[in-house]
Amino acid sequence: MADTQSRLSIDGLMTELMALAQISEAEPPVVTRVVFSEADLRARDYVKSLCVAAGLVVTEDAVGNTFARWQGSEPDLAPVGTGSHIDAIPNAGLYDGCVGVLGGLEAIRVLQKLGFKPRRSIELVIFTSEEPTRFGIGCLGSRMMANVMTPAQALTLRDKEGLGLEELRTRAGFRGPLESVVLRQGRFHQFVELHIEQGPFLEQEGLDLGLVTHIAAPASMRVVIEGEGGHAGGKLMPGRKDALAAAAELILALEAAAKSSGAVDTVATVGVCEVFPGAVNSIPSRVKLETDVRDTDGARRDRVLRMLQQTCKEVEQRRGVKIQTELVNADPPATCDATILQSMEDAAQAAGKKYKKMVSRAYHDSLFMARIAPVAMLFIPCRGGVSHRPDEYASPEWIGSGVHVLARTLAALAG
Ligand code: GLV
Ligand code: MN
Ligand code: MN
Numbered sequence: 001m002a003d004t005q006s007r008l009s010i011d012g013l014m015t016e017l018m019a020l021a022q023i024s025e026a027e028p029p030v031v032t033r034v035v036f037s038e039a040d041l042r043a044r045d046y047v048k049s050l051c052v053a054a055g056l057v058v059t060e061d062a063v064g065n066t067f068a069r070w071q072g073s074e075p076d077l078a079p080v081g082t083g084s085h086i087d088a089i090p091n092a093g094l095y096d097g098c099v100g101v102l103g104g105l106e107a108i109r110v111l112q113k114l115g116f117k118p119r120r121s122i123e124l125v126i127f128t129s130e131e132p133t134r135f136g137i138g139c140l141g142s143r144m145m146a147n148v149m150t151p152a153q154a155l156t157l158r159d160k161e162g163l164g165l166e167e168l169r170t171r172a173g174f175r176g177p178l179e180s181v182v183l184r185q186g187r188f189h190q191f192v193e194l195h196i197e198q199g200p201f202l203e204q205e206g207l208d209l210g211l212v213t214h215i216a217a218p219a220s221m222r223v224v225i226e227g228e229g230g231h232a233g234g235k236l237m238p239g240r241k242d243a244l245a246a247a248a249e250l251i252l253a254l255e256a257a258a259k260s261s262g263a264v265d266t267v268a269t270v271g272v273c274e275v276f277p278g279a280v281n282s283i284p285s286r287v288k289l290e291t292d293v294r295d296t297d298g299a300r301r302d303r304v305l306r307m308l309q310q311t312c313k314e315v316e317q318r319r320g321v322k323i324q325t326e327l328v329n330a331d332p333p334a335t336c337d338a339t340i341l342q343s344m345e346d347a348a349q350a351a352g353k354k355y356k357k358m359v360s361r362a363y364h365d366s367l368f369m370a371r372i373a374p375v376a377m378l379f380i381p382c383r384g385g386v387s388h389r390p391d392e393y394a395s396p397e398w399i400g401s402g403v404h405v406l407a408r409t410l411a412a413l414a415g
Contacts, residue, residue, distance in 0.1 A: 004407050005351070007113040010400045013106045017399075020046060020086065020102065021094035030390040033088040035129035035140070036064075036172045043086050047101060047126060054109050056124065062176035063154075063169050064128040065141040070108050072121040072414060078189040079121035080413045081373070082107065082406065085130030085141075085365060093392025095382060099399055100194040101126050107194075107407035118414035120189055127365040134159045134168075136290065137329055138218070142368035144181045148331070151178035188373040190340055190413050193366045194406045195377060196394050200385030201358065208401040209355040210379030211344050212336055215370070216265065217298040218363045219330035221291045221305060223250060223312065226322040229277065229285030244275055244284035246321045253311040254291060257304045265296045267361070268304060290328075296359050298332050305330070334367045337374030340413065344378055347408035353401050362387075378406055 023043040026032040033039045044066065048058050051068035058068045069079065084100025104124045111118070128141030135157040143149040155178070157165045169175075197203075202210050227243030251270045258268035272290035291308065295301035305327070312323040341357070348355045358379065360366075366375045380402040383393040 003114065004110055005400070005404050007110045008106065008400055008403055008407075009109070010396050013102060013399065013403065014396050016050060016102050017094060017098055020098055024088075026091065029094065031088045031092045031094050032090045033086065034090070035087045035131070035134050036168045040087055041172055044126070047086060047105075050102070050105060051124065054105060054112065056108070060174060061181045062174055062178055063141055063144060063165070063181050064172060064174045065145065065181065066126040068105070068124040068126075070112070070118065070122045072118040074119050075121060077120045078186055079123040080410055081123045081125050081188040081191040081369070082193065082410060083125035083127065084193050084195055085127045087129055087131050087133070089131045089133050089388055091390060092388055093390050095196045095392050095394045096198065096387055097130060097195070099196055099380070099394060099402065103194045103399060103403045103406060106403050107410055110403070110407045111411055116411055118411070120414040122410055122414050123188070130365055132220070135165065136222070137220070138363055139365050139368050141181075142365035144178070145183045146368040146371035147182045148368055148371060151181070154178055183372055185372050188369070190337065191366065191369045191373045191375045192340055192344070192406065192409055192413070193364055193375070193377045194402050195364060195379055196382040196387060196392070197379040197385065198362045198382060198387035202379060202381035203383060203385065205356070206354065207356055207381065208353040208398065209348055209405060210358040211341055211348070211355055212360045212377035212379055213341065213357050214296060214336065215334040215360040215364060215367045215377070216294050216296045217301055217331055217333035218292065218294045219301055219305060220328040221293070221308065222326045222328055223247075223289040223291065224324045225250075225287045225289075227285050227319070228283070230283045232281040232283055235283060240283060241320050242283050243287040243321055246315050246319050246323070247273060247287040247289055249315050250289065250308065250311055254293075254304070254308050257307040258293065261295070261300055261304060263295070263297070263300060265359075265361070266293075266300055266304060267295070268293045294361065294363070296333060302330065331363070331367060334370035334375065336370075336376040340374060340376035340409070343409045343412040344376060344405065347405045347412065350408060351401070351404050353405060378402055378409070
């Protein structure tokens with residue numbers, strides 16, 4: 001594997017990343033690629049064409065999870081998987097997910113150029129809807145693969161326009177029973193995901209790579225507040241049941257609960273606040289909040305959620321509004337596999353890269369792949385820790401290091 005680095009076509013990979021970024025619902029360089037949108041489908045076609053050009057055999061499941069296989073010399077053995085997602089939240093950058101997909105493909109091409117013959121097949125996976133934008137739940141594809149979301153539950157998903165998963169996936173060309181998306185234990189021998197850190201530590205510490213040992217546990221709670229609308233001038237302040245004022249209290253209470261958890265690992269965000277009717281001269285009568293709470297410790301995270309529910313009860317009584325909460329998901333944290341971590345560490349050392357072991361605070365499809373296979377993740381730095389923003393940036397050197405070490409790791413795992 002001595003010349004892995006020399007076979008890496010970083011310019012070619014960067015060109016592909018830039019080309020993928022052009023396929024966007026927003027004006028490039030801003031990337032918005034919501035699952036099953038026209039941009040998502042075009043982006044899939046682009047990536048699949050690159051996989052076919054690399055000689056990989058491409059298949060898709062009933063929700064569009066895509067598998068691109070480089071056949072090993074013992075094709076009956078379970079493959080080693082790598083990959084990530086290409087959907088992007090509104091107003092995103094071009095590296096989140098895409099580095100793991102196109103970087104995974106480049107790692108395979110590097111091994112092909114070196115004349116490496118894997119014993120196990122190596123399979124690149126492009127997961128459907130890692131981002132929760134359309135259906136309000138993240139990691140839809142991998143969640144369904146691991147049967148953490150059952151087909152029956154998936155069929156209840158709707159987007160903002162009221163369109164269901166069934167209609168959207170068939171319209172996008174993905175057919176067949178949803179039951180067939182579920183993968184059995186052992187379908188993948190091991191799975192490794194390359195991703196940008198989405199935090200500042202690797203760059204701050206001057207490191208090339210992070211070897212992820214745990215993936216933090218995300219939870220999401222939807223809160224709907226029903227108050228009483230009315231004329232913003234005519235209705236005096238006493239007796240108002242302003243749903244947005246009530247929501248403001250909840251948002252601040254959630255922030256305070258996360259800040260006082262006793263650990264910096266607890267984070268809470270309210271990223272969606274829909275106000276009805278949304279007119280400047282009308283008292284808000286209904287507000288929907290979507291909250292996102294995460295921690296490396298599931299129990300500590302759940303305490304924050306309970307505090308939020310408690311505050312909902314208090315605010316309900318005090319303000320005379322009605323508040324409904326719905327737990328959208330509360331996933332357990334994942335622990336990465338020691339064998340894969342060792343392979344990544346060996347690869348990083350052999351490649352002369354500076355690395356550390358770390359926790360992933362973002363969630364990833366690996367969180368759900370961990371339910372059906374041993375997994376680990378490889379992080380590269382991103383400038384200023386910025387992600388989910390158009391100015392997200394990872395340098396070609398950082399990406400090159402990630403692909404280099406991923407290629408060596410895949411070679412070690414596939415034998
Ligand atoms: C993934 O995109 C996350 O929000 O962690
Ligand atoms: Mn993301
Ligand atoms: Mn991602």
